[in-house]
Amino acid sequence: MLERISGEHALAVRMHLGYNNNEQTGMSVLSIGYSIRNRSRQMYERHWNLSLKPFQNDFDPQMFFPSAMHEEALTRLLYAFSEEKGLMLLTGPPGAGKSYVARIFAGECERRGVASAYVGIPDSDPLELIVQIGRAYGLAFEHREKYRMIDTLVSHILSNSGGRGLLVLDEVQDLREPRCLEEVRLLTSLTHGHRRIFTIILVGGQSMREFILKDEALASRIEIAHNLQGLNVEETIRYVTQRLEYAGRRETVFSPDALEAMHSMTGGLPRLLNTLCDFSLFAAAGRKLEWVGLEVVEEARAEIGHFMPTRAMEANL
Template sequence: MTTYLDFFELTQEPFSNAPVSRFYYNSAQHSQALTRLMHAVGYMKGLSILIGDIGAGKTTLARRMLDSLPESEYEAALLVIIHSGITAQWLLRRIALQLGVENPAQEKLALLSQLYQRLLQIYESGKKAVVLIDEAQMLETRELMEEFRGLLNLEVPERKLISFVFFGLPEIEKNLKLDPPLAQRVALRYKLEPFTAESTEAYVKHRLRLAGCPRMPFTPEALLAVHEHSGGTPRVINTLCDNALFEAFLARSETISAELVHRIGDNLGLQGGSAASQASERPSTPASSLPRTANTKIDLAEIDRYLEGLGKL
C-alpha cells in the first residue's frame, strides 16, 4: 500500500512530535540556551532554569543536553515529573536512585545521608552530579522547593555537590517564589521564544532534508502560512506539516499550497499567531537516567551535623 512517505520519497516521518534526537534543530536560540546551560553545570552554578511555552521544544532540548554531558565528566540523569502530586520523599528517592544510590532508605535522614555520601563519591571521582528536571512546573509546593534548596546546600569548600536544571512552562517562576531563598539561587535563566518566519522555514526544510525528501513540496507562501497558524511553535509546526503532507498525498499533489495549509489550520482550530496557547501538552514519559551503582554507607552523625546548617539562607 502506498503511503505519503512513498509519495514524497521520504525515508521516515519528518514531522513526528516524538522527541527524535536525529531531527534536533539547532536554531540560534537553542544553541545559545544549550551553551549557557552547559556553562552553568560545567561550573556547578547550582540551579538553572529554561522556560518556554507549550510545544516550544523544552523536552527535546533537555534530552539533547543529557546526551551532550560526557559520561567521563558527569554523573547525569533526566527526571520527568509526571504529575503534580509528588511528595518530597518520592523526589529524594528518585534523585538518589538516578545518581546511583542502591536501595534508598525509607527514612528521610538515612536517605539524605546516602545521597550525601554518594555525591561525595561522585565528587572524589572527579565527576559532577547533574540532574535535569523536565516538566518542572509540576513542582507546585513549598515543601518541594525547600527540598531543592536543602540539596543545593550540599557542598564542599570548592563547589556545590549537585546542580539542577529545571525545564518547564513559565509557571516555574511562580513556584520558585514559594521559597524566596531558592528563587535567589537561580544562577541562570533562559526563555525559548517562538520561531520567526525565517526560523520556521529553516526548521521545516531541515526536517524534510533529514527525512530524505528530494524536493521541497511547500511553496514559499505555504511556509508563511505554516508560521502564521503555528505562531512559530515547533510542535504545532510539526502537526501542520504532517497533515499537509498527508492531504497533498491524498490529492496526489506534489506541491503544498498556502491554501491547503490555511484549510488545515482552520480545521485544527489554529488561528494565526495563537497556536502556542491552543496546543495541547504531549503526555509525559517515564524518567530516563544514566544509572550508577555505589556501595553507600550511612553516617547519621555526620549528616546530622551537616543538616544543622541546611537552614541557612
Template sequence: MYITALAQRRIHPPPGLLQFAASKDEAVMYLSYWGLQRPPFENVGRPEFFFRSQQHEEALARMLYAVTQRKGAFLLTGDVGCGKSTVIRAMIARMAEMRIDLANVTYPKLSASDLLQEICHQFSSDCHDKLSALRGLRKVAQENHHRERHTVVVLDEAQVINDPEVYEELRLLLNEQDESGFLMTLLFVGQPELRGMIDAIPQFSQRIGIRYHLHPMDFMETARYIVHRLKIAGGSRPLFTRSAVELIHRAANGIPRIINNICDLALLLGMSLQAKVIDQDTVLRVLEEEGIVPHGQANPAPS
C-alpha cells in the same frame, strides 16, 4: 482528526484519503510518496532532529555552561510546545559523552520524600525514606566529586511542583559544595509560571545561577525548521511553498509542536491529492478541518 471532521461535516474526502488514514502503517506510506526515509514531523524529541535555532542553541549552551562550571541550578522556561524537552534531550545526549552521573525526573509531582527517593533510586543508591534518601544523595555527590565526575538532576515539567517543602529539600541538596563549586547541579525545566513560583521563594531563587526563556520561532526560523526536519528525514527537495510556510507559521504562532502537526497532516493530504508540493490551499484545508485559526485572523462570524 482530519477524517473525523470530514465525516461530521459530510464532506467527501479526496480519493484515497480514507484508505491511507485507516491505520498507522498506511498513514506513513506518504514517506515513499514524498521521497522520505522516516517521518519528518513526529512530536518525539529525537536528538538528531534537534533544530539549532539561535535561541535553542543559546539555551543548550547556557545549560552546558551551568553543568560544566558546576553551578547550583539552571532554569529553562517556555510555552507549551516551544522545544524545552527537545533541548533537554539534546543536553542529555551531550552529557552521555561527559563525566556526568544523571538522574532525569520527567514528572516531579511528588511529595518531598518520594521525589528525593526517586532521585536516589535513579543513582542506584539504597534508600527507604526521606532521611536515607538525603544521605544517599549526599554520598553520591561526594563520591562522584572524588572520582572527578559531576552529579546532575533534571526536573522536567517542574511547574507541577507546588509544595514549598519540595523546594526547600532541593535547596538543601545544594548545600553540598566546596571551594570549586557545587557538588550537584539541578536543571529545572517548565512552563512560564515556573519562574514566578521559584521567585516567590527568595532563598531558593537565589540558587538559580543561570536562566533562559524560550520564545516561539519567527518566520525565518520556522522556514529553516521545516527544511531541517525534511533534510534529516531524507528529503532532497523543497516540499512546501513559501506561501504555505507563511500560513503554517501564522497558524502555529511559531510553536514547533503545532508546526509539526500541521506539516504532518499537510503531507498526508497532499499525497492523497497527488500534489507535487504543499501549497497554501492544501494547508488551508488542513487548518479548516482541524479548526485552527491563523494568528492575527479573526474567527469567522457564525452563519
C-alpha cells in the same frame, strides 16, 4: 475534509477516529485499524519519497535544529554546569523545545562521564521525589529515610563523576508542593570541599517562574535563567527543510506562502509546526498532490486548530 481525501487515507482517518463499519465481519477493529494505519504511513512516506516521517513529536537528538535561541539555551546550560552554578531556570511556552534542549544537554553530559539525570514529571510527594531522582541516576534505595537516601545519592555522585552531578527536573510548573521545593533547595546547598555537588536545571512553563519567585529561599539561589520563544520566519523555513532532508527529501515540498502561513499559525513553536506539517503532508498525499500549498495548510489548520493552544502562540508572539 474527509470527503476530499482519497479512499485509503479516508478509511485510515475514519478508523483512527473510531468509525466501525465492520461489526458483522467479526474482525478486530484494533487489528484493522493497525493494518490500515501502517499501510497509510507507508503510502505517506512513499508519496513524498521519505525514509521516515520527519515531523513526529518524538525526542530524536539527530533532529535537533540549532536555532539562535536554542543554541543560546545550550550555551547557558553549559555555563551553569561548568561554572558550578546551583540552580538554573529554563522557561518558555508549550512546544518551544525546552525539554528537547534539556534532554540533549543531559545526554551530552552523560556521554562525557558526568552523572546526569532527567526527571520528566517530578513527583509531588517529597520522599517520592527523592526516590524518583535516585531512580533517574540508576539507584534503587533499600530504605525510604530521607537523609539516608540523600547520602546514598551523594555517594553515587562523588564516586562516579568527579564529585559533580547534573539534575534536570522538567514540568516543574506542576510541582507546587512547598516541601518538594524545599528538597530542591536542599540539594543545591550540598557541597564537597568547596565545590557544589549538584547543578539543577528547572524546566517549565511561564508560570513556573512566578511561583518560584514567591519562594524567597529558593529564588535567591537562581543564578542563571533563559526563556525560550518560537522560531522566526527564516528559522521556521530552515527547520522544515532540515527535517525533510533528514528524512531523505531534498526537493521542495511546501510552497513559500504555505511556509509563511505555518509560521504565523504556530508562532514558530516547533511542536506545533510538527503537528501542522505532518497533517498537511498526510492530507496532500491523500489527494496525490505534488506539493503542499497554502490551501492545504489552511484546511489542515481548520481540521486540527482546536488542538493547537492559541494562548501559547499568543504569549509567544
